[in-house]
Amino acid sequence: MSKHTIVVCDHIHEDGLDILQNTDDVNYVYAADIDKTELLNVIKDAEVVITRSSTDVDEKFLDAAQNLKAIIRAGVGYDNVDIEGCSKRGIIAMNVPTANTIAAVELTMAHMLSCMRKFPYAHNQLKQDRIWKREDWYGNELYGKKLGVIGFGNIGHRVALRAKSFEMDVKTYDPYIPSTKATDLGISYTTNFDDILDCDIITIHTPKNQETLDMIGEEQIAKMKDGVILINCARGGLYNEDALVNNLKSGKIAMAGIDVFIKEPAIDHPLLDLPNVTVTAHLGANTKESQKKIATQAAENAIESARGIAYPNALNLPIDESKIPSFVKPYIELTQKMAFLIAQNDKSEIRSINVSAEGEISEYLDSLQTFATVGALSVASGDEINYVNANFIAEEKGIELTTSEFSAHSGYQNKVSVKITTSNGVQTICGTVFNEDVQRIIDINNFSLDIEPKGKMIIMRNNDVPGVIGQVGSILAQENINIADFRLSRGKDGALAVILVDEKVCMNTVSKLEELEAAISVSYAEI
Numbered sequence: 001m002s003k004h005t006i007v008v009c010d011h012i013h014e015d016g017l018d019i020l021q022n023t024d025d026v027n028y029v030y031a032a033d034i035d036k037t038e039l040l041n042v043i044k045d046a047e048v049v050i051t052r053s054s055t056d057v058d059e060k061f062l063d064a065a066q067n068l069k070a071i072i073r074a075g076v077g078y079d080n081v082d083i084e085g086c087s088k089r090g091i092i093a094m095n096v097p098t099a100n101t102i103a104a105v106e107l108t109m110a111h112m113l114s115c116m117r118k119f120p121y122a123h124n125q126l127k128q129d130r131i132w133k134r135e136d137w138y139g140n141e142l143y144g145k146k147l148g149v150i151g152f153g154n155i156g157h158r159v160a161l162r163a164k165s166f167e168m169d170v171k172t173y174d175p176y177i178p179s180t181k182a183t184d185l186g187i188s189y190t191t192n193f194d195d196i197l198d199c200d201i202i203t204i205h206t207p208k209n210q211e212t213l214d215m216i217g218e219e220q221i222a223k224m225k226d227g228v229i230l231i232n233c234a235r236g237g238l239y240n241e242d243a244l245v246n247n248l249k250s251g252k253i254a255m256a257g258i259d260v261f262i263k264e265p266a267i268d269h270p271l272l273d274l275p276n277v278t279v280t281a282h283l284g285a286n287t288k289e290s291q292k293k294i295a296t297q298a299a300e301n302a303i304e305s306a307r308g309i310a311y312p313n314a315l316n317l318p319i320d321e322s323k324i325p326s327f328v329k330p331y332i333e334l335t336q337k338m339a340f341l342i343a344q345n346d347k348s349e350i351r352s353i354n355v356s357a358e359g360e361i362s363e364y365l366d367s368l369q370t371f372a373t374v375g376a377l378s379v380a381s382g383d384e385i386n387y388v389n390a391n392f393i394a395e396e397k398g399i400e401l402t403t404s405e406f407s408a409h410s411g412y413q414n415k416v417s418v419k420i421t422t423s424n425g426v427q428t429i430c431g432t433v434f435n436e437d438v439q440r441i442i443d444i445n446n447f448s449l450d451i452e453p454k455g456k457m458i459i460m461r462n463n464d465v466p467g468v469i470g471q472v473g474s475i476l477a478q479e480n481i482n483i484a485d486f487r488l489s490r491g492k493d494g495a496l497a498v499i500l501v502d503e504k505v506c507m508n509t510v511s512k513l514e515e516l517e518a519a520i521s522v523s524y525a526e527i
């Protein structure tokens with residue numbers, strides 16, 4: 001039995017490792033304890049890798065992992081994964097988005113309480129210094145304080161709910177949610193970022209990206225109350241780290257609770273030298289409960305993706321298959337086949353691919369376009385093309401991808417057409433689906449036909465003169481090629497024949513057909 005190699009690059013719960021170990025068709029490699037340079041060697045044969053935030057899936061990593069099909073980020077944030085690099089290489093990246101939510105929520109509350117009651121100072125004074133001085137540690141209560149929650153997703157909204165149970169006055173800023181997601185829970189919603197800056201405590205729960213990096217810097221801190229408390233259990237850099245250090249030193253920020261740093265491990269970070277910071281070493285997801293859930297989900301998803309069965313929580317698929325209605329699927333297949341057929345008929349350099357549609361199917365033009373691109377490019381690039389990287393590769397080759405809806409109705413309930421322009425000319429094939437899954441090509445370059453897009457086919461354009469069918473028949477008979485079906489279409493510019501055959505046709509036979517006096521063009525394709 002051939003086995004799928006799955007490499008585990010970071011520490012995950014043993015329940016996940018057991019699943020991998022006990023799966024017959026998996027060759028599992030545990031590489032969490034090795035040096036990251038050595039890891040590059042180990043991932044050479046990996047089909048799937050499981051990572052956490054300690055492994056950067058960057059250019060070097062991807063270049064080393066030549067056989068990689070999928071990456072499972074066993075957690076939420078994927079800012080350490082080069083998603084575009086994955087897409088270009090046809091690698092599907094997935095995360096495990098909700099399994100550690102509660103762990104991160106509870107760590108946020110812990111940091112908040114720790115800052116309010118000055119836990120680190122009080123703890124150290126008694127435990128390390130053996131001093132009992134209760135008068136030194138007057139903290140503050142969460143009760144009645146204003147809490148600003150930036151980012152109201154899985155973690156942010158749960159932090160807000162817990163804060164409400166402490167009878168805090170909670171407000172959120174998240175421009176990407178409907179306001180009712182917050183207001184229905186009794187939480188104020190604002191689209192004015194400055195409203196959040198007016199809070200007693202601010203906690204951030206957004207992803208890290210171009211938009212959110214340095215979201216809070218000197219300018220925003222200057223607008224905050226003196227003695228504000230800032231919590232970050234999301235990602236290092238969402239609060240500008242220099243601004244954080246400066247304002248903690250000056251006392252503008254009274255306390256900060258920090259779990260994450262721009263550069264981790266952060267053992268020499270200036271924040272660690274400040275007394276008014278409570279820190280944890282990126283422990284947001286580190287509860288046994290969360291890690292058990294994440295590891296089992298990550299292992300199961302790794303196995304499914306290695307087998308090519310499913311890609312749960314994929315981050316870079318242009319198409320979410322689960323959202324595509326069943327009637328669209330045969331059209332997707334048909335579109336890919338039509339593009340594949342055209343690209344076999346004309347192997348010259350592709351300049352543009354246009355997909356047009358009419359009927360309800362036109363709502364799915366973007367998905368159809370992606371599959372047409374896969375079909376067209378796979379003639380030249382074979383297995384290297386899949387629907388994750390097709391659009392990237394087309395872009396790199398300078399191929400223009402367009403879609404359009406037919407302006408006039410042809411009478412078909414749904415119809416799709418693929419038009420490919422090459423350095424040699426333009427070819428168009430149209431198709432439809434009958435009775436839910438019977439795929440048919442109905443037009444090739446303006447010649448009406450009715451052909452199943454399947455098998456070995458010779459496509460011949462010829463002058464509409466007597467005797468052509470007989471001549472084609474005798475050439476194929478001489479070559480021992482059996483004709484399974486012969487479809488002929490006549491138009492004002494001659495005729496087009498699609499000849500379905502049982503045996504593979506070699507270039508020599510194609511040349512003999514091309515030599516017929518009536519022949520205009522002949523090509524051979526297999527679907």
Ligand SMILES: NC(=O)C1=CN([C@@H]2O[C@H](COP(=O)(O)OP(=O)(O)OC[C@H]3O[C@@H](n4cnc5c(N)ncnc54)[C@H](O)[C@@H]3O)[C@@H](O)[C@H]2O)C=CC1
Nearest residue numbers: 077104151152153154155174176205206207233234284285
């Ligand atoms: N410290 C740790 O160990 C952990 C950290 N995290 C991090 O916590 C963060 C939040 O995670 P989840 O809540 O699970 O993610 P999520 O995707 O459920 O929520 C993120 C929210 O941020 C909002 N958002 C995006 N851009 C925004 C912007 N510019 N301004 C305001 N809101 C914006 C989104 O609309 C979304 O509602 C992520 O950065 C994640 O990586 C998650 C788990 C553990």
Ligand SMILES: O=C(O)C(=O)COP(=O)(O)O
Nearest residue numbers: 052053054075076077285
């Ligand atoms: O899930 C996340 O975003 C986290 O930050 C947790 O990261 P980790 O898996 O603990 O390295």
